[in-house]
Amino acid sequence: MPKVVYTPAKGLVQEAGSNVGGAMIGFVHDATSETINAAGAVSVSSHMTFLKPPVAGGFDVTLPNGNIVGQLKKIMLTAGLAPAAPGDVSDVTLTITSPISPVTKQIVFSVLGDTAELIWNGSAWRILATHNTVTGLDSTPVVRAVP
Numbered sequence: 001m002p003k004v005v006y007t008p009a010k011g012l013v014q015e016a017g018s019n020v021g022g023a024m025i026g027f028v029h030d031a032t033s034e035t036i037n038a039a040g041a042v043s044v045s046s047h048m049t050f051l052k053p054p055v056a057g058g059f060d061v062t063l064p065n066g067n068i069v070g071q072l073k074k075i076m077l078t079a080g081l082a083p084a085a086p087g088d089v090s091d092v093t094l095t096i097t098s099p100i101s102p103v104t105k106q107i108v109f110s111v112l113g114d115t116a117e118l119i120w121n122g123s124a125w126r127i128l129a130t131h132n133t134v135t136g137l138d139s140t141p142v143v144r145a146v147p
Helices: none
Strands: 003-007 011-015 034-036 048-051 059-063 072-077 092-096 106-109 114-120 125-132 142-144
Touching: 072 106, 106 114
Parallel strands: 034 048, 048 072, 059 092
Antiparallel strands: 003 011, 072 114, 092 106, 106 142, 114 125
């Protein structure tokens, strides 16, 4: 894999490189987004998934294994009832099939704008960020372990 280095004489220069050291480069599928409004699996063929629970209730979804090392996945709660706390009727619970740790097995989306960003390392999903795009807070969504 090529690398870019800076030298005072030449500026930015591309050189031959390698992936020694295990660095991951993010990869985004060039596919349309998906919208989910019922229980099932989140697609790993699209980068962006919008969760739209019905007003009267939530549902559970799963995130299967990724396809390519460095694959990025973004999931956002975009509609439905926006309860104030996890456990309310319109929460969407995402269970990660292969999490990097049992402590990060589930993410509960409960407030409009809750967003999670993940990366596939070849054997597990690592959570890069959780935040709320509406409130700007990082207190939701909630990441939790599964006993």
